[in-house]
Amino acid sequence: MRLTKPRIAPVAEGDWTDEQRELVAPMADRGAILNIFRTFLNKPAAMKGFLGWGSYILSKKNSLPAREREIVILRIGYLCKAGYEWTQHVPIGQRAGLTDAEIARIKAGADAPGWSAADAALIRATDDLHHQQFVTEPSWADLLKHFDQGQAMDLVFTAGQYTQVSMLLNSFGVQLDEGQTLDPDLKGF
Template identity: 55%
Template structure:
């Protein structure tokens, strides 16, 4: 976590306007962290029109229209969250990644990146592409070629997913969105 307190506080139930309730309604008891609305959505609800549009793109990235498998999607989201030092993103997506088929060992390996021992070549290629896009805002020709088993649409979805979650990480980090109740940050997570 970059910040120990929120710069923009999550909206409390008693503050919610009808417009905010409309954009928050799908998140009530829906799931990220159990009953209630997760801090990311309570924070973004302070700009309800932005949250509404944010959710449209986010539902593409996390939905069935994205041609990445859920496991591949979570692999690159977790690597993006790690590289961007977004503790909130990391904590949320560890749970989601496990449900999508990542193993605890793979999640540990994500921290070390594409050169960690044990990755299959295609997983290393996905992680390397993620590292390059996050750090250089570009995927090299060599890394692109290593994704040869991907369709063009899967390559596009990989780029879209990394870009979306880099944006999410920046929002979370800059606004200081704090972990939801009952969550704990991984002790290995880089801070500051």
């Protein structure tokens, strides 16, 4: 975590406007409203746009299978040192089929022993995007050995979305939700 307290405080439920209540109503129906969304309530119009694009990235409309999508999201979260993002997506990745060993290996990158060629290609392309804001020709060619063009596009969309999310979380100081524990590798950034 970059900050030990919020720069932008989550909006307390008692202070919500009708517009803010409307934005979080679907989340409230499913359970607790996460700190990320309580924080984003400070800018309802931005939150509305954010939710629209995020819905695509996390839906079945994204042609990357959920497991592969979570590899990309977790790798970006780790590279951006976004403790909140990592903490939220580890259980999502597990539900999508990632093992604890694979999740730990995401931190080590594409050359860590044990990755399939397809998984390594995903991670290399994600690393390119993080470091160069561009997928290099060798990485793109490798990616297309395992994924079709639409899936390669969705990898870029996903990495871009979660780079933005990581920037927002880190800059706003969004703190972990109740009951969550920060990965020790993401402390002190």
